[in-house]
Amino acid sequence: MEIVKNQHGGSELHALETIRGQLKPSKSRIKQQNKTQEPEFVKLFNQAVERQYQLHFSRHVQDRFQQRQIFLNGKQLEEIHQAVQLAQQKGIRDSLIVTKDSAFIVNIPSKTVITAMERDATRFRVFNNIDGAVITT
Secondary structure: OEEEEOOOOOEEEEOEEEEOOEEEEOHHHHHHHHHHHHHHHHHHHHHHHHHHHOOEEOHHHHHHHHHHOOOOOHHHHHHHHHHHHHHHHOOOOEEEEEOOOEEEEEEOOOOEEEEEEEHHHHOOOOOOOOOEEEEOO
8 A cells, every 4th residue: 555645735545566566556446446437427428418408318328328338429419409309399298219320218398318229129119108209310
């Protein structure tokens, strides 16, 4: 263990291990750093999306994005945003939004994306508890 001054003038406790005569941070320290940084990134990302697209992502859908390796770019977020606006104009409360690559269940009044899946996974699926659908392609 070693106490190290950080860039903010405080001290941190680092676990060090010797590898081939060099001192390196232990793997547990690196994993711990990544775990604490990831939620901050997710938080910042969600705030940016909420500001620009007025969309919220439930914890459930964030887990689905990670599990199903669904990645959204600005164009896709804009597509979802426009679909939510259209659904809102039509008075839809819970909508299935189908884009070129993915499908989403969105609570329209709260503008919250509830779940997501790849478009291919929507074949022969039943979507219940929705009162409308918007297909963007």
